[in-house]
Amino acid sequence: MKLHTAAILLLFWLGIFTVHTVKGSASSQVMRKFRCVNLSTKQLNIQNLINYERQRVPIDAVMFITARGIRICVSPDQKWVQTAIKRIDDRRAAKRK
Template sequence: MKLHAAAILVIFWLGVLPVHTVEGSASSQSMRKISCVDLSTQQLNIRNLISYEKQQTPVKAIMFITKKGIRICVSPNQKWVQTAMKKIDQKRTTKRR
């Protein structure tokens, strides 16, 4: 009887494992998009910023990405944000040449 129960559990486990793996990888791809909800009010050191992304929803924001990979959301209306975006764009065009 114990062997019969163990065989059923193994068959069940083998049947569930591939389905769980496929669902996990598909759902994790949809979760990769990070969006801003709260905005930081502090000015960041421009030298530590390597990239940015513009966002329109759920709030209008700029998401800066630091050298360490940290993502920080700020209001696009601030003057220092516009300056930082221009400097990042200039670095990108310089590297492409």
């Protein structure tokens, strides 16, 4: 009977260890980055844009991030996109001074 109880306790602790190990490895992974797969065709209000990220894969795009945290992907070839990028870069440079 004691051997049976010891085997059950051993299985119980192995189960807890396995769950703890799996949970720890999943939570220690780097957060997945957002990727553009579709591009918006609308021109955005440049004043609402606070940041951007460039992307080459899977498509060439610029992901703008609005003041509300919304991410919108657009084509980097558009003139207004280049203007928006320059304005965001200028704001960053002014903050550093």
